[in-house]
Amino acid sequence: MVTLTGREARGEATGRASGKPPSVRGLVLGELRPGRRAGVALAVAVVAMTALPLAAPYLTRAFVDEALAGAGTGRLGLLAVWFLAVAVAGQAARLVTAWLASGLAWDAGNRVRERLTRHALGLDMGYHGRRTPGEMIERVDGDVAALTDFAVAFLLDVVAGVLLLFGMLAVVVTIDPRLGAVLLAYCLLLGYGMVRAQRRTVPSGSRSREASAVLYGHMEERLAAAEDIRANGAGEHTVRSFHRVSSAWYRAERRDAFVGTGVIAGTSVAFAAGTALMLALAAWFASSGALSVGTAVLLLQYTLMVRTPFERLIGRLREYQDALAGAARIGGLLAERPRVTAPPAPVPLPENGPLGVEFQGVGFRYPDEDGSGERVLSDVTFALAPGETLGLVGRTGAGKTTIGRLVLRHYDPVAGSVRVGGADLRDTDPAELHRRLCVVTQDVQILPGSVRDNLTLFRPVSDDAPLAAALTAAGLGEWLERLPRGLDTELAGGQRAGLSAGQAQLLALARAFLARPGVVVLDEASSRLDPATERLVEDGVDRLLAGRTGILIAHRLSSLARVDKVAVVAGGRVVEFGSREELAADPGSRFAGMLRQAEVAW
Numbered sequence: 001m002v003t004l005t006g007r008e009a010r011g012e013a014t015g016r017a018s019g020k021p022p023s024v025r026g027l028v029l030g031e032l033r034p035g036r037r038a039g040v041a042l043a044v045a046v047v048a049m050t051a052l053p054l055a056a057p058y059l060t061r062a063f064v065d066e067a068l069a070g071a072g073t074g075r076l077g078l079l080a081v082w083f084l085a086v087a088v089a090g091q092a093a094r095l096v097t098a099w100l101a102s103g104l105a106w107d108a109g110n111r112v113r114e115r116l117t118r119h120a121l122g123l124d125m126g127y128h129g130r131r132t133p134g135e136m137i138e139r140v141d142g143d144v145a146a147l148t149d150f151a152v153a154f155l156l157d158v159v160a161g162v163l164l165l166f167g168m169l170a171v172v173v174t175i176d177p178r179l180g181a182v183l184l185a186y187c188l189l190l191g192y193g194m195v196r197a198q199r200r201t202v203p204s205g206s207r208s209r210e211a212s213a214v215l216y217g218h219m220e221e222r223l224a225a226a227e228d229i230r231a232n233g234a235g236e237h238t239v240r241s242f243h244r245v246s247s248a249w250y251r252a253e254r255r256d257a258f259v260g261t262g263v264i265a266g267t268s269v270a271f272a273a274g275t276a277l278m279l280a281l282a283a284w285f286a287s288s289g290a291l292s293v294g295t296a297v298l299l300l301q302y303t304l305m306v307r308t309p310f311e312r313l314i315g316r317l318r319e320y321q322d323a324l325a326g327a328a329r330i331g332g333l334l335a336e337r338p339r340v341t342a343p344p345a346p347v348p349l350p351e352n353g354p355l356g357v358e359f360q361g362v363g364f365r366y367p368d369e370d371g372s373g374e375r376v377l378s379d380v381t382f383a384l385a386p387g388e389t390l391g392l393v394g395r396t397g398a399g400k401t402t403i404g405r406l407v408l409r410h411y412d413p414v415a416g417s418v419r420v421g422g423a424d425l426r427d428t429d430p431a432e433l434h435r436r437l438c439v440v441t442q443d444v445q446i447l448p449g450s451v452r453d454n455l456t457l458f459r460p461v462s463d464d465a466p467l468a469a470a471l472t473a474a475g476l477g478e479w480l481e482r483l484p485r486g487l488d489t490e491l492a493g494g495q496r497a498g499l500s501a502g503q504a505q506l507l508a509l510a511r512a513f514l515a516r517p518g519v520v521v522l523d524e525a526s527s528r529l530d531p532a533t534e535r536l537v538e539d540g541v542d543r544l545l546a547g548r549t550g551i552l553i554a555h556r557l558s559s560l561a562r563v564d565k566v567a568v569v570a571g572g573r574v575v576e577f578g579s580r581e582e583l584a585a586d587p588g589s590r591f592a593g594m595l596r597q598a599e600v601a602w
């Protein structure tokens, strides 16, 4: 069961919450907060990584000044060895910082992924119906990776870079305040230029990521439908649409790269100008005797060293925009609230036995972003007594599946009420409802795992007898006996997983038997089975519906032989409802007309 955090659980039932999306800091840096020990280790590593490069120019200064003063080779060699040791130690500190930061970021990323996954699983079909699997993967994985990559880079390059710049400024100010003031002005100008540049690069970066999410969503959908696309010769159209979506992504990516390259080129010119200025000033001060030659070399080295942290900062700004865009999208996902929620005091459903189902003046439209979707059901009214079975018939798109979804409370109606077991579904707890109601869909999904896992959907069970009984009741008893490892036999994942279409449907029936529901919604498979398998499936359905309330979304009129009541659905309305036998016997009824047209008799 999905558990929501307190904040999530208090969310409104009206969809998107009004509050601001959580910030990057709130999302990742909050999660990233290291423990005391890891924090101290990280701080020491960052300080070492910053201080050691600052020390190196001092050694160069000593080397130059002492060489000019005629120091011996031994002394100069020693200074060179110290220089090498400081350089190696600086790199080692950087490695240790990267190692510590990556470990922390990885843990933090996984915590955010877990939180997002839980949250997404808690959202209802109103949300998931509007999103592709590819989009969800990009949100839960791609955006989180961008955030955690940025968090590591922030520590390595932004924090360490800023510390290094401040250290350099402090050293130069102590050598000569005038040169310090020039270096400060130069850094401020560069900083200002970078902030301006960032404003230009943020929108192009986020457009590029959006386009990439659309591309992945598109690919995911088309790959899932590969069999149908090939069989129906829709390959050319698919390739064309892929070309369109990937071209949009290419354009967004190219523009992003162009903006980024422009920023880097501009910064290179600024660095060259700054270095030339400092070189001229240092040479002038040295020639006037205000500085030693070694100190002039030290200043030049510091000026050259400004380049690396600034370039890294620019690089990180590009990740920062990705991270910001990702954080905004993650924040948007976290701000989504399930529309179908449990009331504070849910009305319990009867524990056992079949449940009555009643639609009273039900109107419905699928939720979309702006709530302007078309009505797909209007004034739907019918009642089923406990244990009765209803067949829903009508043309494609009439609204049959939607009626089934409302019984399962995948959505709440926008008008009227749906009652199950006497309770208005809005007053019930969705989790309890899903224990008492069961759906068998057209496209049976087999999950990678054993036959047992596929029956229990990974819930641990202590006794295999009910599983075998459910398979036998569904008509898969002999199949189970032939399996080499019985219930432990592994099935590959996917729509069929090596099972025939009929076997997959029987497995779905077995899942329903195991759940012992009070209401079964059956979306009859529209694909044809061979007559023997079809007979097996029909027998299984008959056994499943016996003693239960059933709603059969019928794609073949012949399947209706087993139902008590029939509802003819057209244009989102129930245009005829009554006893199957009476409607079939009434030559003036729509149902009798449909039977005549399809030449069905029973």
Ligand SMILES: Nc1ncnc2c1ncn2[C@@H]1O[C@H](COP(=O)(O)OP(=O)(O)OP(=O)(O)O)[C@@H](O)[C@H]1O
Binding pocket: 129, 366, 376, 394, 395, 396, 397, 398, 399, 400, 401, 402, 403
């Ligand atoms: N998730 C959805 N989001 C938006 N509109 C939807 C969604 N599912 C169905 N619809 C629309 O609702 C209307 C009714 O669809 P529904 O699937 O209930 O019809 P149906 O009678 O079950 O059709 P079929 O026999 O083809 O399954 C159609 O116009 C359909 O386009």
